[in-house]
Amino acid sequence: MSSERYPFADIEKKWQERWARDGIYTSTVDASRPEFYCLEMFPYPSGRLHMGHVRNYSLGDVVARFFRMNGYNVLHPMGWDAFGLPAENAAIKRGIHPADWTNDNIAYMREQLKRLGVSYDWNREIATCSPDYYRWTQWLFLLFYKRGLAYKASSRVNWCPGCQTVLANEQVVDGECWRCHSQVQQKELEQWFLKITAYADRLLADLEKLPAWPERVKVMQQNWIGKSEGAEISFPVEGMDEKITVFTTRPDTLFGVTYMVLAPEHPLVEKLVAGRPEATRCREIAARSAPVTERERALQEKVGAPTGRYAVNPVNGERIPIWVANYVLMEYGTGAVMGVPAHDQRDFEFARQYGLPVRVVIRPEGLSSTPDPGQMEAAYEGPGIMVNSGSFDGLYSEDGKKHVVAWLEAHGVGRPQVQYRLRDWLISRQRYWGVPIPLVYCDRCGIVPVPEDDLPVLLPRDVDFRPGGPSPLARHQGFVSTTCPACGGPARRETDTMDTFVDSSWYFMRFASPHADRAPFEQDEVNYWLPVDQYIGGIEHAVMHLLYSRFFTKVLHDAGLVDFDEPFKALFTQGMVTLGGSAMSKSRGNIVDPDEIMDRYGADTARLFILFASPPERDLEWSERGVEGAYRFLNRVWRLAREFAEEYPNPDGARIVPERLSRRERDLRRKVHWTIKKVTDDIKERFSLNTAISAIMELVNDIYDFRQPGGNHAPTVSNGDGGARGGNSTGDGVAVLREAIESLVLLLAPFAPHITEELWQMLGKGASVHLQPWPSYDAEAAKAEEITVVIQVNGKVRDRVTVPQDIDEDALKEIALGRDKARAFIGQKAVRQVFVVPGKLVNIVTDA
């Protein structure tokens, strides 16, 4: 055996050019074949690929190539999420125009992807910053606008001082900007929103339609949407023609209300306190809460003050003091709550702090008497029997909820209500490098949408990037001043651009018809390819991108533009690539550069290592030694196949006649077919690419054993002792070896596309290995002749015995009981029972 190293650089370059020339990965609609849409999350063109990209795209490529070889018409496209802040920051810092910076990065990263050998249909490449694309993003925005799903409103929004723009709720993580980690501030601003809350219920309910999504992603979306069911209840304000409406999940505790609380910024506060001595203190609380984010507020001490006003409990006419307190959020529910200290921990703490009364109205189950409020150390939030609740006394609280709501509804003072934590999606950004919102402000006509025929509203190139002040677009007179599409009079353009997540909320549809110029996509094409059959990407998009995309898909579905209402049938979230235990990042300085790895070992090695080192959903620790192992393996495959091809250059050799094969030949053949089944199942059923690769490695090890003349290492599935006949000089042996090596190359092709292509050609086979049918599994050949059965005594393994595969239970039992080792452990004890698991083991159970 030689120690030759294979020339990966030449091979990889050669085949990449050949594939591109022959267009073997281009796809078109073909109704005669099943389709498969395999998609990986497209990257932001930040400069160069990182290992996370390599992992993501290697995973996707295995899936795409596997389904292609299995006869599917595969769509596997790639593009660029090309709008975003880093481009603009580069412009500010280094004076490079964002468009140039972005296009340079795309050009470089495209070459890197090609170098990795990913089987994309490059004819479908898209970039969200291209006018051909963002024209349709604008068109979709107008569709939302016309359907009442895009609106402008003034509200308290998250402002990132670092990025100098507002952010969506989803983009604030632990009170910080998800991109630059600045402390986010609160500002009252007029902004554009998309009405995702109108779809909250469907976004939640339809998670059930996604069995092939990871549980944790669905749970994250569930948490984010945050549905809670309860009631809205109105309390009239004493002596005023006003009422306070609260949302509660506990209408069963309505008799336990001992105070009301308004959020400090609640519009009613001013009316209640105007001209009263309590006004000063209430306004103080409001002023202190105003600039603070919700998160910081959660950490603050509870502070409140009475307004001096009273409300009336509609259920029993009781007078209840109205307070203002910082623990009530204006953004959730109605901005007002009823205080039930006995059955809500927050209310309990607040009541204790300010000496408000506590009244128990739920008796915990199993308790014979009602707890004494003075003795309570915490609120009782569980269910129980209603007490001190008038005609509702004695009801179980869960049933009581319905009865109380029915009573309220009958008296016109309440109704059932569902609340969501989800807020509408704020999409305005005060930045340049994004899609202009296609609207015009006219003093006469108000807000006027730009007519579809005038799209796209082009982003001007000549803008002023100096930081500070209004956004570059707002400073660009040529952009701002326009004429009103309705009346022709002078008008101003909207200068906000859209959140880049709008761009990525529909790109997977554009791939179906990337060149369509009369619509965002052709309907027949989008309905042929979509939904995406397998979507692959990072967990960091569990809420943002994946929720927004689901929302877009549902709106487009309702508008009759697409047939499907969920975009991604199956989702796979890959783990991070780490070095030294933490994510690779520039600031940590623990980067491994994909280019460097490809220079040293080639793309196939890089791909193979990253797929082998860890199960795809788990984090992967980078290991230089591991990379070398992958490289060593590919060299082993190379030498094996090349030497065989040299020895037996003519591929039309003897056919395999199973009855004529020697024991060794049958054993190898069994391993080949076992491997085919294992690799197929691992890819298709389990996404277990690391074990698929290990199975291929086992096959290679066994082929090496087979070739070794004196070798007596039987293939591991055979359980046999190999047999005396060495070598493979017979025609049968060559045929078996050929089958093994050809199968090996085919099975390895999705993982290591270049080396397998070269070997396939070397073996004298015809067209591209990637266009070959996936090897089929022969159950007959895979069947074991002999099996090793474990013999246990009282559950402990004491012996092993090799028996014919089809031995019957009784015979096996006899053999087991007759074994010397088994008898030694049985000793004088009586055999009570013998368990036989066919093909696996015998367990002899004795008396103690």
Next chain:
RNA sequence: GCCGGAGUGGCGGAAUGGCAGACGCUGGAGACUUAAAAUCUUCUGCCAGAAAUGGCGUGCGGGUUCGAGUCCCGCCUCCGGCACCA
């Protein structure tokens, strides 16, 4: 606090309730070589033993079972999501 996931050799990791540690890395020994590298062969969970072999072993404590890494109950630790959401 609520929800989700994970915990297995020196390391990455494998195991439809049925041989724990496949495969790879690391390390040891040998072959080839003037030598080294590469390659090939072989061993490599822990303890005892010269060996045969025996005992122990999947975060901890219980349980179900002929048999548990796997199922059930109760904990611990780590990772992630949500959290003053009424």
